[in-house]
Amino acid sequence: MTEPAKNEDNQAERKPDQPIAEAAPEPNPQTAENSPSVKTAKRRRPPLPAVLIVGAVVLVLLGALATGIGRMMLAKNAAPAADSTVASASAGKAVGPLAAYAKGSLAHLQTFATPQKIGDIGFIDGDKKPVRLSDFKGKVVVLNVWATWCAPCRFEMPTLAKLQANNAGKAFKVLPLSVDTEDKFADVKSFIDVQQPLEVYADQEFQAPQMYNISGMPVTLILDKQGREVARLDGEATWDTPEVQALVDRLLSE
DSSP, X not given: OOOOTHHHHHHHHOOOOOOOOOOOOOOOHHHHHTSHHHHHHHHHSOOXXXXXXXXXXXXXXXXXXXXXXXXXXXXXXXXXXXXXXXXXXXXXXXXXXXXGGOSGGGTTOEEEEEEEOOOOOXXXXXXXXXXXXXXXXXXXXXXXXXXXXXXXXXXXHHHHHHHHHHTTTSSEEEEEEEXXXXXXXXXXXXXXXXXXXXXXXXXXXXXXXXXXXXXXXXEEEEEOTTSOXXXXXXXXXXXXXXXXXXXXXXXXXX
């Protein structure tokens, strides 16, 4: 009897054995560390000192930008009002009859050939009562425009207090006019209260910088008995000196 061709059929259906894929070898850490791709990645990583230097430069630039913006905002707020009279003639120079007093602590004093009219402004005193600059006509006035955030303003204030004390009983007034906002009024009072015999005055509407062409603090305007500006000094000064007293005596004699 002949065997059926079953085995042959089974052999025909059987597929050849597939090769077994070999497992990929695990990377050698030492070899991988030295591979070109890893070396490239390491080269791309900036060193720590460079990161610190770049960060410092960025901080410096941001600080400079903030300072510039602050100065621009102050200059914008201090733009002179359209109806103000600004003593701008011969700006930065000492001319006229008071030019001889621009020396020593007053070396940067600006004087004028003739007295300059200035606009009248309103503000408040330490009791928050309304006051006007024109209320001080008949006195020689040293109008010091300042703010609590201004370090030079705070530094020179004790010398202004001494100037007032040295001229007690005379037709003379040192008028420290703060341009701080209303929320800083308590700080203004606490600072001036220890600067006897000075009194508290606050221009919370920022009128003085606008009216008198002030773009930075401190600025001191010197007014004669008629309320006219005869001199001004931009920046800090020492006010309890013989040259200042000589100027005050000259104005008091007029």
